[in-house]
Amino acid sequence: MPWTKRICAVLALALCGCATSGGNPADPLEPFNRAMFSFNDTVDGAVLKPVAQGYRRVVPGVIRTGVSNFFSNLEDAWTCVNNLFQGKFEDGAEDLGRFIFNSTFGLAGIFDFATGAGFQKHNEDFGQTLGKWGVGSGPYLVLPILGPSTARDGLALLVDTQTDLVFRIDGVPTHNVLYGTRAISNRANLLDASSVLEAAALDKYSFVRDAWMQRRRNLVYDGNPPRQKEDEDEDSR
Amino acid sequence: MKTMKNQIMKNRLLIFSAVLLAGVAQAQDVAPDALVRTITQDVVTVLKQDKDIQAGDPKKVAALIDTKVLPHFNFTRMTRLTMGRNWRSASPDQQKELISEFRTLLVRTYSTALSSYRDQQIDFKPLRAKPEETEVTVRTEVKPSGASQPVSIDYEMEKTPAGWKVYDVKVGGVSLVTTYRETFASEVKERGVDGLIKSLAAKNRQGDSAKSGKT
Numbered sequence: 001m002p003w004t005k006r007i008c009a010v011l012a013l014a015l016c017g018c019a020t021s022g023g024n025p026a027d028p029l030e031p032f033n034r035a036m037f038s039f040n041d042t043v044d045g046a047v048l049k050p051v052a053q054g055y056r057r058v059v060p061g062v063i064r065t066g067v068s069n070f071f072s073n074l075e076d077a078w079t080c081v082n083n084l085f086q087g088k089f090e091d092g093a094e095d096l097g098r099f100i101f102n103s104t105f106g107l108a109g110i111f112d113f114a115t116g117a118g119f120q121k122h123n124e125d126f127g128q129t130l131g132k133w134g135v136g137s138g139p140y141l142v143l144p145i146l147g148p149s150t151a152r153d154g155l156a157l158l159v160d161t162q163t164d165l166v167f168r169i170d171g172v173p174t175h176n177v178l179y180g181t182r183a184i185s186n187r188a189n190l191l192d193a194s195s196v197l198e199a200a201a202l203d204k205y206s207f208v209r210d211a212w213m214q215r216r217r218n219l220v221y222d223g224n225p226p227r228q229k230e231d232e233d234e235d236s237r
Numbered sequence: 238m239k240t241m242k243n244q245i246m247k248n249r250l251l252i253f254s255a256v257l258l259a260g261v262a263q264a265q266d267v268a269p270d271a272l273v274r275t276i277t278q279d280v281v282t283v284l285k286q287d288k289d290i291q292a293g294d295p296k297k298v299a300a301l302i303d304t305k306v307l308p309h310f311n312f313t314r315m316t317r318l319t320m321g322r323n324w325r326s327a328s329p330d331q332q333k334e335l336i337s338e339f340r341t342l343l344v345r346t347y348s349t350a351l352s353s354y355r356d357q358q359i360d361f362k363p364l365r366a367k368p369e370e371t372e373v374t375v376r377t378e379v380k381p382s383g384a385s386q387p388v389s390i391d392y393e394m395e396k397t398p399a400g401w402k403v404y405d406v407k408v409g410g411v412s413l414v415t416t417y418r419e420t421f422a423s424e425v426k427e428r429g430v431d432g433l434i435k436s437l438a439a440k441n442r443q444g445d446s447a448k449s450g451k452t
Binding site for chain 2: 024123215
C-alpha cells in the first residue's frame with residue numbers, strides 16, 4: 001500500500017500544485033517534471049545505474065536472462081487480463097498460453113519456451129487499456145524513481161501495482177528482495193538504451209519526454225497509430 | 238555501303254543507350270523493402286564477423302555506416318522536416334551547417350546503437366504499398382534474446398531519381414524526426430538558428446572528448 005499512497009501524493013501535487021505553463025502544450029507541468037527528472041537522474045547515476053552495471057559485469061548472461069524471464073512471465077498474466085479488457089481475445093489467449101506454458105515447463109518462467117513455440121509476447125498495462133477505452137493521456141508527468149508517465153498512466157499504475165503478482169507473494173522481506181531484483185534487472189536491460197540516449201539527446205529531458213509520448217501512443221494503438229498532423233511536412237504549408 | 242555503315246552505327250547506338258537505360262533503371266528499380274533488407278543483411282554480416290566492432294571500435298563502426306548506410310539516407314529532407322517552419326528562416330549557409338551537424342549527431346547515435354548489437358534476429362515485414370507510390374514505410378522487427386517483446390524499426394522512404402532514400406526512422410513507434418523537432422524548436426526560439434547549430438556542434442565535440450577520455 002505505501003506505493004499507492006506515494007503515487008497518490010505525487011499525482012495530487014503534480015495536478016493541482018504547480019500548474020504553470022511552459023512551452024509545450026502536452027507538458028504544462030514542465031517545471032515540476034524537470035525537477036523530478038533531474039532528481040531521478042541523480043538517483044540513477046548514484047545508485048541504480050552503477051548497481052545495474054555491476055550486476056551485468058558479475059552475473060553471467062544465462063542467469064540474467066533467467067531472472068528477466070521470471071519477471072516477464074509474471075507480467076504476462078496481467079497483460080492477458082488487459083488484452084481481454086480491450087477485447088483482444090486472441091492476444092489474451094496467447095498471453096494465457098504463454099503464462100501456463102512458461103510457469104510449468106519453463107520452471108516458474110525462468111525459461112521462455114513459449115516464444116519459440118510461436119506464442120508472441122505482448123506489451124499491455126492498464127494505462128493502455130484506458131487509452132483504448134478512449135481516455136486521453138493527459139499531461140506528461142515524471143514520477144519519482146519510476147520516471148516518465150502521464151496523468152492517465154500514473155493513475156493506471158495504481159491498478160497495475162495492485163495486480164502485480166510479486167505483490168501477491170507472501171512475506172515483506174521476500175517482496176523487497178523481489179522488487180529490488182526486478183528493478184536492477186530492468187535497469188540492466190536498459191543500459192544499452194541509456195547509452196544511446198546519452199549520445200543522441202541535446203536536451204535529455206525533452207528528448208525522453210517526446211520519445212515517451214510517442215511510444216505510449218504507439219503502444220495504445222498496438223503499433224499502428226493514425227497519422228497526426230505534426231507528421232506532415234510543415235515546410236509545405 | 239553507306240547505308241550499311243549507318244545501320245551498324247544505329248545498332249551500336251541503340252545497344253549503348255539500352256545498356257545505359259538498363260543501368261539507370263536498375264538503380265531506380267530496387268524495391269524499397271529489398272533495399273532495406275540488403276543493407277541490413279550486409280551490415281549485420283560485418284557486425285557478426287568484425288571483432289574490432291564487437292569490442293566497440295568507434296572508427297570502424299563509423300566507417301561501416303559511412304559506406305553501407307549513409308548513401309541511402311536523405312539528410313536534407315530529414316533536417317528540413319525536423320526544423321519544420323524554422324527551416325525557411327535559416328540562410329542557405331545555415332541550412333548546410335545544420336544538415337552536416339545533424340548528420341554527424343545521427344551517425345554517432347547510430348554507432349552507439351550498433352555497438353550493442355549481439356545476434357538478435359531481424360524480421361522483414363511484407364511491403365504494403367502500391368507500385369506507383371513514391372512514399373512508403375518499410376517495416377522490420379528486431380527480436381531480442383530472452384522473453385521481451387520484439388522492437389519495430391520502420392523506415393520512411395521516398396522515391397528519388399537516385400533510388401529510394403530514407404528520411405525518417407521509427408524505433409518502437411518513436412520517430413527520430415518528431416523527437417528532435419521539439420528540441421530544435423525550443424533552441425531556435427531561445428537562441429536562434431545559430432544557437433541551435435552551436436548546440437549541435439558542441440554535442441558532437443562532447444562525444445569526441447567522452448570517447449577519447451574513455452580509451
